[in-house]
Amino acid sequence: MAVPDRTLRPTPGQTVGPFFAYGVEYDRMHQVVDPYAPGAVLLAGTVLDGAGAPVPDAFVEIFGADTDGRVPRARGAFRRDDHTFTGFGRAFTTDDGRFEFFTRNPGAAPGRAAFFAAIVYARGLPDRLHTRIYLPENAAALAADPLLSALAPGERATLVAERTAEGHLRHDIRLQGENETVFLAF
Amino acid sequence: MTAHAAVAPEKLLAAPDQASQREISAEIGELHAQLRRREQAGESIRPTVFDFPAYRSSILRHPTKNLRLVDPETVELFSPAFGQRDVAAIESDLTVQHAGQPLGERTIVSGRVTDSWGRPVANQLVEIWQANSAGRYIHQRDQHPAPLDPNFTGAGRAITDEAGEYTFVTIKPGPYPWKNHANAWRPAHIHFSVFGSSFTQRLVTQMYFPGDPLFALDPIFNTIWRPQDRDSLIGVYDHDLTSPEWATGYRFDIVVDGPDATWFEPENEGE
Ligand SMILES: [Fe+2]
Numbered sequence: 472m473a474v475p476d477r478t479l480r481p482t483p484g485q486t487v488g489p490f491f492a493y494g495v496e497y498d499r500m501h502q503v504v505d506p507y508a509p510g511a512v513l514l515a516g517t518v519l520d521g522a523g524a525p526v527p528d529a530f531v532e533i534f535g536a537d538t539d540g541r542v543p544r545a546r547g548a549f550r551r552d553d554h555t556f557t558g559f560g561r562a563f564t565t566d567d568g569r570f571e572f573f574t575r576n577p578g579a580a581p582g583r584a585a586f587f588a589a590i591v592y593a594r595g596l597p598d599r600l601h602t603r604i605y606l607p608e609n610a611a612a613l614a615a616d617p618l619l620s621a622l623a624p625g626e627r628a629t630l631v632a633e634r635t636a637e638g639h640l641r642h643d644i645r646l647q648g649e650n651e652t653v654f655l656a657f
Numbered sequence: 658m659t660a661h662a663a664v665a666p667e668k669l670l671a672a673p674d675q676a677s678q679r680e681i682s683a684e685i686g687e688l689h690a691q692l693r694r695r696e697q698a699g700e701s702i703r704p705t706v707f708d709f710p711a712y713r714s715s716i717l718r719h720p721t722k723n724l725r726l727v728d729p730e731t732v733e734l735f736s737p738a739f740g741q742r743d744v745a746a747i748e749s750d751l752t753v754q755h756a757g758q759p760l761g762e763r764t765i766v767s768g769r770v771t772d773s774w775g776r777p778v779a780n781q782l783v784e785i786w787q788a789n790s791a792g793r794y795i796h797q798r799d800q801h802p803a804p805l806d807p808n809f810t811g812a813g814r815a816i817t818d819e820a821g822e823y824t825f826v827t828i829k830p831g832p833y834p835w836k837n838h839a840n841a842w843r844p845a846h847i848h849f850s851v852f853g854s855s856f857t858q859r860l861v862t863q864m865y866f867p868g869d870p871l872f873a874l875d876p877i878f879n880t881i882w883r884p885q886d887r888d889s890l891i892g893v894y895d896h897d898l899t900s901p902e903w904a905t906g907y908r909f910d911i912v913v914d915g916p917d918a919t920w921f922e923p924e925n926e927g928e
Contacts, residue, residue: 536732
């Protein structure tokens with residue numbers, strides 16, 4: 472089935488500006504799961520600018536599959552309860568540029584690489600940026616991934632999180648510069 | 658890498674060079690002319706440009722490489738699911754969140770969220786935030802010495818209906834000064850955050866009001882380099898939406914972007 476021509480011009484994006492915090496904040500927004508729930512992992516990192524300085528007025532959103540690879544379809548990302556997994560979270564950066572989520576390790580179909588879809592927004596960033604945060608395990612699936620396999624090794628490294636000794640995930644986002652994160656268009 | 662100390666965001670708000678408006682306007686004109694030349698030479702340029710130094714705080718914060726084109730997969734083809742569970746009806750009326758009435762021009766802002774093929778984006782979340790009628794944000798880091806309004810916070814949420822329609826009742830925001838350059842003022846605007854039918858369609862933008870004299874002077878508005886794209890962010894006064902003895906009405910329709918993969922209804926992997 473062919474996709475018909477698009478008939479409408481998309482509305483262009485704009486920066487979130489400096490004063491988004493009270494507009495887009497909600498209760499437990501970075502707790503996709505309860506921090507003490509079994510299987511909860513901490514996904515944390517720093518948003519950095521082209522000079523390597525932390526970006527203290529950014530926010531990051533993630534949307535991830537459940538551990539079995541299913542895409543969450545449950546409502547309630549803005550009214551958290553203690554049992555519904557919505558897969559969606561939002562985290563502001565702190566004054567030292569750090570963001571944190573408590574969530575689950577996403578799963579994937581057999582042979583496919585597991586990742587979080589992620590979006591970063593910041594004052595000074597004229598439009599939002601899409602990226603992915605891949606889990607570092609399953610080297611064969613990462614090597615076969617259509618996006619990662621098309622990238623140079625240095626670029627690929629910007630999309631793969633690091634697993635800490637505690638089982639958490641560490642992942643920095645560099646808006647600009649030498650190890651600039653690979654950002655996506657669809 | 659050198660270690661950078663944490664810094665409070667408000668310390669970063671003032672651009673160091675404090676150029677004049679005349680210099681910034683000349684930069685905007687030159688940037689737009691360059692973009693037109695590049696497009697005429699066959700380059701495809703996105704509606705909002707990341708590399709727009711007239712917006713000073715973008716200089717170290719924009720990506721320098723082209724975005725990598727990729728086929729969306731799994732979660733990217735879905736959106737987080739929202740419903741009335743997530744948002745109370747009262748959250749769409751920004752004029753009733755306090756004991757008294759906020760000051761300013763009461764305004765109804767309503768529109769339809771669709772995809773690029775005109776299909777409604779139903780049951781999705783729209784968030785707005787804005788300054789009050791004096792141009793002051795309630796945000797603690799806003800240091801503009803205009804009055805706060807004890808009856809106005811300036812944040813709202815709504816869930817689109819089956820036709821993709823949303824409606825907010827609010828107060829028309831005032832323009833406000835910022836520190837991008839000397840005597841810099843933002844045209845009055847409402848910030849919008851919209852979830853589409855897929856995560857790839859996520860949109861954060863700003864809605865403006867017709868006839869604002871600050872349009873040509875504002876580097877943020879002009880990061881959108883084509884005039885017709887800038888025009889699409891200006892709400893349209895709609896007398897049929899204006900409510901007698903009550904509120905003026907503006908229409909602001911929103912189109913979330915493709916991609917082609919979103920034309921197909923995705924198989925529901927969650928069920
Ligand atoms: Fe603003």
